[in-house]
Amino acid sequence: MLQTYAERLLANTLKDLVRRGTLDVTLPDGRRMNFGDGTAPRAAIRFTDTRAVLALLMDPDLRLGELFMDERLVVDEGSIYDVLELLLRDADAVRPGAAVRMLDTMRMAIRRFLQNNRPGRARANVAHHYDLDDRLYALFLDDQRQYSCAYFEHPGQDLESAQRAKQRHIAAKLLLEPGHRVLDIGCGWGGLTRYLVEVAGAGHATGITLSEEQLKGARELAARAGHPQAYDYRLEDYRATPGRFDRIVSVGMFEHVGVGYHDAFFRKCHDLLTDDGVMLLHFIGNSDVPDFNNPWIEKYIFPGGHIPSLSEFTPAIERSGLVVTDIEVLRLHYASTLRIWRDRFLARRAEAVALYDERFARMWEYYLSMSETAFRYQDIAIFQVQLARRQESVPLTRDYVGEREAGLREAEARLGLMSSGT
Amino acid sequence: MLQTYAERLLANTLKDLVRRGTLDVTLPDGRRMNFGDGTAPRAAIRFTDTRAVLALLMDPDLRLGELFMDERLVVDEGSIYDVLELLLRDADAVRPGAAVRMLDTMRMAIRRFLQNNRPGRARANVAHHYDLDDRLYALFLDDQRQYSCAYFEHPGQDLESAQRAKQRHIAAKLLLEPGHRVLDIGCGWGGLTRYLVEVAGAGHATGITLSEEQLKGARELAARAGHPQAYDYRLEDYRATPGRFDRIVSVGMFEHVGVGYHDAFFRKCHDLLTDDGVMLLHFIGNSDVPDFNNPWIEKYIFPGGHIPSLSEFTPAIERSGLVVTDIEVLRLHYASTLRIWRDRFLARRAEAVALYDERFARMWEYYLSMSETAFRYQDIAIFQVQLARRQESVPLTRDYVGEREAGLREAEARLGLMSSGT
Structure with missing residues (x-):
């Protein structure tokens, strides 16, 4: 149930982000999803476990890098740069949801404490x-x-x-x-x-x-x-x-x-x-x-x-x-x-x-x-x-x-x- | 009494402001005051009436120009530019008093209404x-x-x-x-x-x-x-x-x-x-x-x-x-x-x-x-x-x-x- 929901959320997000170029995604059970318009650049990623998919959805800015470091998100074709380019190139056109914006406001308010550079x-x-x-x-x-x-x-x-x-x-x-x-x-x-x-x-x-x-x-x-x-x-x-x-x-x-x-x-x-x-x-x-x-x-x-x-x-x-x-x-x-x-x-x-x-x-x-x-x-x-x-x-x-x-x-x-x- | 106080305030302010150059001031009753170090540029101004002196002290930014326009502050030597230069050239070094700073804060707060440029x-x-x-x-x-x-x-x-x-x-x-x-x-x-x-x-x-x-x-x-x-x-x-x-x-x-x-x-x-x-x-x-x-x-x-x-x-x-x-x-x-x-x-x-x-x-x-x-x-x-x-x-x-x-x-x-x- 959660797995199905997570897969659907992942699919919707990637469909919004990857408008030009091609991204292939292999799920932990081997099923594959395709995003983009079929043109270059082309990259293929693979998740090794279901919790990796969930972690990415919960906090993508932090987890994408961590999952790549831990080889729980593996790049099978292209490079991690190609993956980032596919995800970010048109991201400005995608409006973040209300929950994301509220979280951003809270994080802005506390950043002075995070940057306590005495x-x-x-x-x-x-x-x-x-x-x-x-x-x-x-x-x-x-x-x-x-x-x-x-x-x-x-x-x-x-x-x-x-x-x-x-x-x-x-x-x-x-x-x-x-x-x-x-x-x-x-x-x-x-x-x-x-x-x-x-x-x-x-x-x-x-x-x-x-x-x-x-x-x-x-x-x-x-x-x-x-x-x-x-x-x-x-x-x-x-x-x-x-x-x-x-x-x-x-x-x-x-x-x-x-x-x-x-x-x-x-x-x-x-x-x-x-x-x-x-x-x-x-x-x-x-x-x-x-x-x-x-x-x-x-x-x-x-x-x-x-x-x-x-x-x-x-x-x-x-x-x-x-x-x-x-x-x-x-x-x-x-x-x-x-x-x-x-x-x-x-x-x-x-x-x-x-x-x-x-x-x-x-x-x-x-x-x-x-x-x-x-x-x-x-x-x-x-x-x-x-x-x-x-x-x-x-x-x-x-x-x-x-x-x-x-x-x-x-x-x-x-x-x-x-x-x-x- | 007020006249004496006003003259003293004027003298103290001009003494602070005019550090280089020379400014001669003639009061309405003909008495004269001197400011500066005696070097060029040199200017001489004259007040025609005591209320002009008071008006200048109350709101100098507005009144200096008005008194000059109305010939209640007359420039006898040099030009109004010379007078402004003598007053402003070293003004950054003079710290405004607390009352002036409070007034400034209030005026900043209302300027959006003054600039209602519909x-x-x-x-x-x-x-x-x-x-x-x-x-x-x-x-x-x-x-x-x-x-x-x-x-x-x-x-x-x-x-x-x-x-x-x-x-x-x-x-x-x-x-x-x-x-x-x-x-x-x-x-x-x-x-x-x-x-x-x-x-x-x-x-x-x-x-x-x-x-x-x-x-x-x-x-x-x-x-x-x-x-x-x-x-x-x-x-x-x-x-x-x-x-x-x-x-x-x-x-x-x-x-x-x-x-x-x-x-x-x-x-x-x-x-x-x-x-x-x-x-x-x-x-x-x-x-x-x-x-x-x-x-x-x-x-x-x-x-x-x-x-x-x-x-x-x-x-x-x-x-x-x-x-x-x-x-x-x-x-x-x-x-x-x-x-x-x-x-x-x-x-x-x-x-x-x-x-x-x-x-x-x-x-x-x-x-x-x-x-x-x-x-x-x-x-x-x-x-x-x-x-x-x-x-x-x-x-x-x-x-x-x-x-x-x-x-x-x-x-x-x-x-x-x-x-x-x-």
Whole structure:
């Protein structure tokens, strides 16, 4: 009885979602159902037990990934990416039922408590993901270990070159002058700080991170750079950073701040910036109404994180005393980045299994796949927000961005930096 | 007793505000007070009666302009612009008292009622300002009658050339293709629609306005343009416009919509736009926390208007189904525009007096002066917000803006358009 009801609910939901392309579903007893219009892409999934079907229906955002990790939902044809694409590509056209919407409202109300990112918790959240084995990241990231969205100047650009273009684009918007002191909040393995010092002429770069693995890597790489004395990397929470800086940059860190700490973050940045300082904030943003994080991502990948909408982070900026001088919305660049990361990861999947295990490798494939579909089909994008204390600290037109990029390209050539980013 | 108290309050307030520069104040009985550090700029004002001093203290935002209009506050040295600059340049450093802040909170709460811009009221509000004698606007606007912020590509650029650059910049961001159907909401005298058709190759332009004077002007100018059949100008509220358009543009109109109608505005624009449509919204925005309009501007210049902060208009966009694809913050361009308008107006002030009267000419000088100081010292700026229904309707990098501007510049040269904009 329950089984029959569950099958009918599954069939109705998949019929609504899969409008283009083809999805074949095999039930635990071997019976098969077909969805879609028979065209490509095509994928086939199989449930190993009836409780897996029920679990998926109860909480699809969390359970789809878990069932895939546990091999209770097996992909027999195509990939888990194809399955996600089939489910999400036209999902915007499907209106959620009243029960789903009520549950969403309740979850929105409590998310400030879920994102209680006081310093100790923030540290634990970061360690959860970024302190994974360095060899794992080496499997799919570029040679500068840039674990953030690349900037594709033209379709088909290779990852190393697009990551170099990202550094160049950010450096141009930072309006760096020789000798400037720069702070990088969430510096990762230090790739951007090295570019700002070696290519763009910054006098000193302070990089802070909460990941011990990244700190170690950043220090090692800076020791081999042209100006090793120009770097200071520290295991430090942004709230504890002293001093003032001519320029502040933060790439892929603001997503971990949490809604309840937006005010603290921007006020602290305001205080860290010199009077004529400029700041560039690069993070994953939501172009739709505010939403809570995907529960699977929250549980397995980024605990405590939040992808903010424009309406969520702009009030805190206005209250901070900083002024927004520009907002670029980089759409689809992260989808392209994730596609390359996933291809590289799957090509070296056996090494990931050797480092961890099969279940971890499936988790990682699911993470890269679902993130790509979010950027492609769910109005998730990169926001590059430029900020200043004084509106006159930034030129009156945006022409300087292209002009400075041309200058930086020349500097890269003089230093013998290849577009491959070595 | 009251007089003594008022004089002391005036002295304390001016001492706080005027930190750099020099302001001399002559009281009604001839006694004089000095403020500032003795450097330039220098201005001298005189109160004609004691009640003028009291009125200014009770409600400075409203009364300063009124007292100047009524010659109860007379500027004996310098200009009313100099006085405003001396009062506002460092005002951010002065913290308002508790009573002022409480009053502000109350006024914020009731502003939705003040901005009750239902269609009939919106029409009356527009007529109040834009239906003034066409000859008045001819005194200070460029030859294309562009009553909005110019785009200064370099310092010292002349107004005609900077207004042409504004049209070019907007046309580039609109990503116009030959034959496109364009809607201009708040089309003014039609200068932008003529550029989009004659230079940028739009197939048809619909311009709507609530000003009968502007409608008449736009129709006359289009009749003399290269493709008179390509224009349709109508006296129409945006809420009543039928059809769908490939491109929507709106320059200097959104300030008149009012906070309570942001949702209606963006939902209507969403419905008016084709699936792969692009929209460019250009308006005066506030880079600070939300504020109510200046009461003098509300009473004498723009009833029902509101200058929105990022945190005020972004929620309505997110709810509308449109996505933000870019936000440019044009700082100080309007200050430069207003400076030129004021210089031109004052050079032909006698003609304005002949059209209206002395008090009107003083009102207009105050309006241009205080608007300039708002852009220069109070974090007011132009926001150019680009919107689309689908994120892939806009190129992945902003390089296209400069490329398209270069192409439009060539088209202007082919058509023999001078940088003077004739």
